Amino acid sequence: xxxxxxxxxxxxxxxxxxxxxxxxxxxxxxxxxxxxxxxxxxxxxxxxxxxxxxxxxxxxxxxxxxxxxxxxxxxxxxxxxxxxxxxxxxxxxxxxxxxxxxxxxxxxxxxxxxxxxxxxxxxxxxxxxxxxxxxxxxxxxxxxxxxxxxxxxxxxxxxxxxxxxxxxxxxxxxxxxxxxxxxxxxxxxxxxxxxxxxxxxxxxxxxxxxx
Numbered sequence: 001x002x003x004x005x006x007x008x009x010x011x012x013x014x015x016x017x018x019x020x021x022x023x024x025x026x027x028x029x030x031x032x033x034x035x036x037x038x039x040x041x042x043x044x045x046x047x048x049x050x051x052x053x054x055x056x057x058x059x060x061x062x063x064x065x066x067x068x069x070x071x072x073x074x075x076x077x078x079x080x081x082x083x084x085x086x087x088x089x090x091x092x093x094x095x096x097x098x099x100x101x102x103x104x105x106x107x108x109x110x111x112x113x114x115x116x117x118x119x120x121x122x123x124x125x126x127x128x129x130x131x132x133x134x135x136x137x138x139x140x141x142x143x144x145x146x147x148x149x150x151x152x153x154x155x156x157x158x159x160x161x162x163x164x165x166x167x168x169x170x171x172x173x174x175x176x177x178x179x180x181x182x183x184x185x186x187x188x189x190x191x192x193x194x195x196x197x198x199x200x201x202x203x204x205x206x207x208x209x210x211x
Contacts, residue, residue, distance in 0.1 A: 114150035
């Protein structure tokens with residue numbers, strides 16, 4: 001067996017192990033969400049958070065391997081926490097700063113934006129920063145990171161409908177790492193002239209007209 005073939009097999013094994021670990025962690029969180037919904041079916045905010053995680057690991061399973069991926073250990077840790085750190089939040093009711101019947105419809109809209117972003121991305125969805133080609137259609141015509149924007153809004157709405165200091169700390173950590181992830185992803189993609197041109201055309205990272 002050639003050295004090139006051995007490297008290819010090792011890359012495939014590493015990719016498969018990473019996806020398996022990510023899916024197992026997300027699956028445990030979904031199980032928790034379903035458990036809480038069985039106890040109280042009116043908690044639509046929990047249903048939407050669980051649905052978001054189901055979509056995340058579904059797209060992860062369907063995604064294709066990137067041309068270039070950032071396997072830096074720090075990047076791996078940051079990306080996994082940013083993606084699956086929500087699994088550490090408590091699903092207890094907490095304090096409703098805004099009522100669930102207000103938060104849930106807005107969460108649904110945020111989730112819809114995430115879904116639009118993932119449909120626009122197709123099989124190029126990833127947890128780690130990687131180059132699967134430059135996406136410029138659909139939601140990516142508005143902002144450069146529509147999926148992250150939708151997640152951020154959904155996280156804020158869930159926090160406000162089930163507030164606790166613990167959840168605040170977890171979401172603060174997730175948001176901090178998500179920003180780091182965005183910057184690493186853009187640094188990787190900006191190595192291509194196509195993405196540099198795209199950045200000049202689409203100025204905003206997360207929210208159109210704001211940032």
